[in-house]
Amino acid sequence: MRILHTSDWHLGQNFMGRSRATEHKAFLRWLANEVTTRQIDAIVVAGDIFDTATPPSYAREIYNQFIVELQSSQCQLIILAGNHDAAAVLNESKNLLQCLNTQVIASSSSKLNEQLLVLHNRKQQPAALLCAVPFLRARDMLQSQAGQSAGDKQRSLQQAIAAHYQQLFALAQQYNTEHKLELPIVMTGHLTTLGVSRSESVRDIYIGTLEAFPADAFPPADYIALGHIHQSQRINANTDIRYSGSPIALSFDEARQQKQAWLIEFAVDGKTVSSLPIPCFQPLISIKTTLDTITTQVQQALSDITAEQILWLELVIAETDAYLTDLQQRVETQLQDLPVELLRLRRQRTNLGNGFADASYTSLAELTPQQVWQARLATEQLTEQQQQQLTALHQQILAKMEHAE
Template identity: 50%
Template sequence: MRILHTSDWHLGQHFMGKTRQAEHLALIDWLIRQVGDHAVDAVIIAGDIFDTGSPPSYARELYNRLVVELHTAGCALLILGGNHDSVATLGESRPLLAYLRATVIPAVEENLDQQVRVLNKRDGAPGAIVCAIPFIRPRDVLQSQAGQSAEEKQISLQEAIAQHYQAVYQLARAKRNALRLALPIIATGHLATVGASASESVREIYVGALEAFPTAAFPPADYIALGHIHRPQKVGGQEHIRYCGSPIPLSFDEAEQQKEVLLVDVDDIGLMAVTALPVPRFQQLASIKGDLKELEASIQETAKLASADQPVWLEVMVKGDDYLTDLQTRIQSMTEGLPVEVLRVRRDRGNAVAALQAAAKETLDELTPFDVFNKRLEQEALDEALRGQLDTRYRSIVTSLQEASE
């Protein structure tokens, strides 16, 4: 059986005033061609199909288009909810989508048997059993206990998630035995693991409660398809535990990454091979850095990346200690007549004034509560011990507020 593993599409993302609609439309068309060219039996999207819990109408249309076109191509689809996805939004259409060979698991199911799914090949024969595990919210697997320290909460949540994985895996084994078929077992997940390398567009999932899930706590599945981290990578160097990464760059620090989806081949013995399919760049992004003289040359060079009808989206990092009140005007004059569009200008300076100026150019959508708090701490002359105590206390308060709101 051949499975295509992807994640973190973030349909509906609003990127510094720009829509990603055209990119996602091109991505769907490209994906459908890959499904046909490589005879893919099933597609797994491991979380964050949408960017927000209330996606715009065009994002929902793209979602529906993906489902319909995969069905037409004879390919099954499994969608797992991510931390950006709304359980209600994903859940509202899943009975209908089931008729189109699309299985949606928005959240942890009350009946865990519902998270054990058989993926069929194109000919209708069973090809694999999936432990279909979405983003796990703490309230789904854990009851908060009064008086627990932040460290105790972290340990409790980690243990609860590990127990959930083991419980679903045992049900998958039982399902395989009941079918009396030699089928590989695949697990999914939407979480950060120990050692995974993230990017600035990845938001913290477990506020003050779980930093990273240890790979040793995963069950011995033949392949583990993960989402949440946007950089494609093996986890702990292990071939069978993979982040496929996001298919398009979702922040400027992802601009240099080669985005990809993964072809996963399995048979009745287990994992056969994992092959990366590079995703074309549907919109050029670039981040350049230097003083004004260096930037002028860099902008000229970057403009060569533009296509006939599509300018390059640009982030400019200005080096230097001199304060320039006309910085925006200077950058604009450098780009005049060139096929580039500057979306963000930042100052790369070490003093506190420069840090505040750079922060002023960031929107709240780009920052987590912890980013804001840390930026405020950076303005104070604090020793590391006190800084750590304040950070721990802040995380504890945010966690308590989050649990109260749930």
Template identity: 50%
Template structure:
């Protein structure tokens, strides 16, 4: 049995005012080619198919196109709702798409059996059993209680999610044993989830799921399975270094800090004995995207390298962080002149000093009231790329100013 594990497509996303429609259209074409070439038995999307609860019409069309095309290839689709997805939006076509081989799981229902999905292989015979757990909303499992502290809410939610996984796993094993008796062979077990686990590495485009409650679900709290397919984190990764617990990551970079990532989907090979192999499948880049940094004098080289990723018809999208010259009031105009003639489109300009100041202000657990003026100056100075003589000169000037403030000149 070969699954294609992917997640976090975010159909309908607008990237700083730019549509991703052409990229998603190309992604679907590429996926269908891979499904055929690599003899994939089923496709699993672990949440966040859409970017918003009210996706634009073209995003819904792409979704329908994916379902119909996979049906034509006789490859079933298992789709889980994520935190960006609207339960109502996915449910409105759920029964219709089921006729085309697409199983859509939107909520963690009261009956764990509702989340058991039997996926067939290409030969039509049962291939694996899936405990299809989507994004779990607190209201699906908990009732709010007055007087609970933040820690109490976090513990309650973690316990409720863990109990739900345990119930789904119990139903999964019971069904597995029934099928083993009738089939004469063991079916591998797969679990899914759309959440943050302990140790997962996120990016700036990942939205916090449980604000003020559950920060991350412990890896040890998952029940045993042959493979655990996760969504929500956009960076592809093993969890805790384990082969069998994986985030596939998003197939497209969804923020500039993902521009340097090699995006991928995962080919998951399962046998009766369990997991046989997980093979990363690199996803091509359908739109040039780059984050570059430097002074105005040093940006020509990085701009040229970024331009090579694009074309006049589809220019590379750029984030430019300027240091050294970031104080210039006409910085946007200078950058526009610098990129003239190159197939690039600057979507965001960042000033290094402003970013560093913001990071200083956002230091966790500290307020300005807790820092002395000397500590504030030392922290800010440490963020500058200066040689020792420059540091000493600035420190001397700082102390001279402080001394003048402490001992002002007498009045007339």
């Protein structure tokens, strides 16, 4: 049984005003070819299929076209909702896609058996059990109780999520027992786990007041396929817990990452997991430089791309030149004959005050809500307990805004 674990496609994303449609089409063509070449039995997409709750029509078309192209391979496709996905959007074609060997899990269900899927190999034999857990929203897990402290709410929510996983795992074990099988158990999730490395494109998930889920709260499944974190990585835990990461770089700080998917193979003699490197379909890079060394550093970056490609570029200009009023014009003059698109120009500053001591930010738009909040707290004389209480309330408001979106 061969399962490919991927996530965070973010179809429909715009990057600094540029469409990613060409990259996404290229990635999905590559993925369909890999399925055929490597004889993959199932693909598990662990959330964030689309970039927004209301994806543009071309993003839905790319999604549907991939499912059609996958039919000749007889590969099962399991789609799980992430925090960027709207359950209503994924569910609108759920019944139709089921006829195309595609199963969609857009939200948690009170009927646990709806989240337990049997995966088949190419001989149509049961070969693995999938506990399909999408992004879990606080309102789906608990009812708010008056008088609870922020700490109590966090503990209750963590316990509810852990119980959901444990109950699903027990159901999978029960299935094996009743059918006299020993199928490997795979679980999914779309959340932040303690100990992960993040990038600037990852929008922090606050499931209620829960910021990160402890790895030791997961059941001892044979493999846990997670989404949300865009950097591929394995979590340091007793259970095999991995993020596949996004297939394309979604921010400049991901530009130097080798994007990949995980290929899991279950055989009689055990399990093997290997990395499946994904080609770079659109080169992008962030360069910290002075005005004098822009051309040299950009030309060095261009040596790594093909003649037909255009490099998407972010420049962070050192503070020695950051004061120049005509900086944009000077930079554009140096780049005018090079195959690059300057998507963002930033002026590096080492002392902006208000809590941003080491920032190279030049505008509020470049800051995350958490950075703004921490900077604001730094201006007040508060006890540690007061800061924790206010931060918990701030996280609840952010979560409500994300759900509304």
